[in-house]
Amino acid sequence: MFSKVLIANRGEIALRVIRTLREMGIRSVAVFSDADRTALHVRKADEAAHIGAAPSAESYLNIDRILDAASRHRVEAIHPGYGFLSENARFAQACTDAGFTFIGPSAKSIAMMGSKTEARRVAQAGGAPIVPGTESGVGSAADATAFARDAGFPVMLKAVAGGGGKGMRRVDRMEDLQPAFEAASSEALRAFGDGSIYVEKLIEHARHVEIQVLGDQHGHMVHLGERECSVQRRHQKVIEESPSPLVSRMPGMREQMGEAAIRAARAAGYYNAGTVEFLAEESGRFYFLEMNTRLQVEHPVTELVTGLDLVRLQLEIAAGGQLPFTRDDVALNGAAIECRIYAEDPANNFFPSPGRITQLSEPAGPGVRLDSGIYPGWTVPLDYDPMLSKLIVWAGTREIAIERMLRALGEYHIGGIRTNIPLFQLILNDTAFRRGELHTGYLDELLKTADWSTNPPANLAAIAAQVASLNQTPERSIASAAVSRWLAAGREDLLG
Amino acid sequence: MKKILINGEEVQPAAADVVEVEPGVYSVLAGPNSFEARITNDEICVAGHTFSVEVEDPRQWKRSSHSTGAHGRVSIAAAMPGKVIRVLVAAGDEVAEGQGIVVVEAMKMQNELKAPRKGRVISVDVKADDSVKPGAVLVTIE
Numbered sequence: 001m002f003s004k005v006l007i008a009n010r011g012e013i014a015l016r017v018i019r020t021l022r023e024m025g026i027r028s029v030a031v032f033s034d035a036d037r038t039a040l041h042v043r044k045a046d047e048a049a050h051i052g053a054a055p056s057a058e059s060y061l062n063i064d065r066i067l068d069a070a071s072r073h074r075v076e077a078i079h080p081g082y083g084f085l086s087e088n089a090r091f092a093q094a095c096t097d098a099g100f101t102f103i104g105p106s107a108k109s110i111a112m113m114g115s116k117t118e119a120r121r122v123a124q125a126g127g128a129p130i131v132p133g134t135e136s137g138v139g140s141a142a143d144a145t146a147f148a149r150d151a152g153f154p155v156m157l158k159a160v161a162g163g164g165g166k167g168m169r170r171v172d173r174m175e176d177l178q179p180a181f182e183a184a185s186s187e188a189l190r191a192f193g194d195g196s197i198y199v200e201k202l203i204e205h206a207r208h209v210e211i212q213v214l215g216d217q218h219g220h221m222v223h224l225g226e227r228e229c230s231v232q233r234r235h236q237k238v239i240e241e242s243p244s245p246l247v248s249r250m251p252g253m254r255e256q257m258g259e260a261a262i263r264a265a266r267a268a269g270y271y272n273a274g275t276v277e278f279l280a281e282e283s284g285r286f287y288f289l290e291m292n293t294r295l296q297v298e299h300p301v302t303e304l305v306t307g308l309d310l311v312r313l314q315l316e317i318a319a320g321g322q323l324p325f326t327r328d329d330v331a332l333n334g335a336a337i338e339c340r341i342y343a344e345d346p347a348n349n350f351f352p353s354p355g356r357i358t359q360l361s362e363p364a365g366p367g368v369r370l371d372s373g374i375y376p377g378w379t380v381p382l383d384y385d386p387m388l389s390k391l392i393v394w395a396g397t398r399e400i401a402i403e404r405m406l407r408a409l410g411e412y413h414i415g416g417i418r419t420n421i422p423l424f425q426l427i428l429n430d431t432a433f434r435r436g437e438l439h440t441g442y443l444d445e446l447l448k449t450a451d452w453s454t455n456p457p458a459n460l461a462a463i464a465a466q467v468a469s470l471n472q473t474p475e476r477s478i479a480s481a482a483v484s485r486w487l488a489a490g491r492e493d494l495l496g
Numbered sequence: 497m498k499k500i501l502i503n504g505e506e507v508q509p510a511a512a513d514v515v516e517v518e519p520g521v522y523s524v525l526a527g528p529n530s531f532e533a534r535i536t537n538d539e540i541c542v543a544g545h546t547f548s549v550e551v552e553d554p555r556q557w558k559r560s561s562h563s564t565g566a567h568g569r570v571s572i573a574a575a576m577p578g579k580v581i582r583v584l585v586a587a588g589d590e591v592a593e594g595q596g597i598v599v600v601e602a603m604k605m606q607n608e609l610k611a612p613r614k615g616r617v618i619s620v621d622v623k624a625d626d627s628v629k630p631g632a633v634l635v636t637i638e
Binding site for chain 1: 498500502503507508509510511512514519520521522524526531533534535536537540541542543544545547549551629630631
């Protein structure tokens with residue numbers, strides 16, 4: 001096993017990896033930009049290396065700087081986390097060439113699955129069903145038109161090099177195709193340096209269901225069940241859960257999807273942790289969407305229902321170990337739900353809300369896991385994704401997990417900035433969500449009728465008035481409050 | 497007499513036992529019920545409901561006697577990024593509660609930060625023209 005590992009990432013996922021490294025007795029090396037000198041992952045790592053200026057291109061996306069830090073700190077392996085360089089085949093290859101083990105699949109597998117059209121070919125060759133679409137990127141809106149005429153509307157335009165919802169457009173009518181194509185192409189060019197677009201038939205009211213796979217370098221591969229991620233906004237996942245309410249009630253569907261995922265992954269010569277994403281219809285039919293060649297943001301829900309530590313398994317596989325279990329050994333227990341907590345204001349069109357965290361009170365208790373990258377007194381930087389933490393709960397049933405999540409959200413208070421916690425309270429109290437009646441358009445529909453105005457009970461207003469009457473000017477109390485907490489935290493660290 | 501506006505409307509304060517249990521966090525016992533209230537900027541959150549708060553005459557505001565101990569150190573810190581315009585005290589000065597300590601300009605407005613209670617200035621950590629970050633300690637009083 002490795003004795004020292006560098007994490008080429010920041011925030012909660014860097015913390016997540018550091019925690020497992022510590023449990024395994026492996027030293028951790030954090031990297032940080034100018035904006036992250038005081039970030040929690042730097043505080044908690046065993047070693048830390050400055051890698052450049054705040055813009056990602058000069059730090060977390062800069063392969064040379066990261067490899068230089070890895071050399072200086074004499075690490076043996078590099079964990080990429082998710083986002084940033086995690087699905088960059090050139091980075092995986094550069095790590096290997098520089099003598100570091102890349103904790104993930106081979107550069108070749110990443111490259112195969114990184115191209116959406118290539119991934120579709122590979123998956124189809126492996127026997128996984130795919131959504132009808134063009135074989136490769138189409139050169140012009142005219143080619144897209146030809147496909148749409150045959151397949152019928154609506155269609156989906158997608159970036160060949162895509163991910164994260166960038167370069168994606170739904171098109172319902174022929175006359176919208178040309179402008180949508182141009183918009184998607186230029187967005188893809190900006191985001192990925194490649195403006196190629198392909199066209200797929202849009203499967204309406206489909207669910208997003210994905211399968212976690214795990215393979216070693218000796219040819220063993222298992223799947224660890226599914227996650228349902230149908231609650232999305234702008235093609236970004238908001239809530240993830242395992243098991244899927246649909247898959248749970250369709251006999252045999254889990255094993256069918258699992259087998260299809262393993263076939264697709266095997267066709268790409270895949271090893272380490274990966275996720276195969278599918279669109280699923282209420283009938284139980286499903287279609288290969290894409291493969292994510294990294295640890296997912298939502299991996300904790302799988303960890304909670306399987307009892308496995310996916311980061312530990314990633315490290316063991318990368319070090320050449322064999323999978324320590326077979327599919328038959330993996331039991332799925334209970335239900336887990338994850339909420340992605342963002343610094344954004346749902347009542348104000350999800351406007352980003354960066355700033356200083358003046359107060360923090362975190363949920364705890366039975367079945368609660370919080371993977372967080374924040375602390376009181378810390379300022380959320382403007383330079384990166386505004387995800388603050390992931391709140392994950394486990395319970396014996398989905399119904400209890402929902403109640404538990406609402407309880408935990410009620411305990412979670414992040415002062416000084418706006419967060420999307422009210423959004424989760426809205427969703428988790430919604431009848432359709434509670435019935436498990438989900439599809440990828442579910443949240444947009446819910447938000448159309450969402451009422452953010454609250455009518456709090458009059459007695460609470462009177463209590464607020466009483467507190468206000470006893471408090472001095474709020475601004476001053478905040479400043480001194482935050483500092484005293486900050487100093488207290490510093491003292492705790494010093495005292496170990 | 498001060499007037500307290502909650503969500504823009506005047507509200508009579510409830511009879512309740514209020515104790516500041518953590519900085520900015522209050523335990524409220526009202527009748528048989530226990531609530532937690534949190535103050536952030538100009539908002540108060542009670543039992544998951546957030547209220548905007550205005551006080552008609554802020555000079556009338558007094559800190560409750562149990563909110564901060566009368567002993568020990570208290571730091572005066574910048575609430576937002578800004579520039580120090582003037583420092584009104586020096587280390588060793590005795591200051592009274594409410595006495596001006598530092599003038600900071602933030603978002604084009606000058607704010608005089610006042611002593612939260614009486615005491616002796618034990619350190620002045622900034623000088624005029626310094627840029628300060630949120631949370632930066634400006635002056636400490638003992």
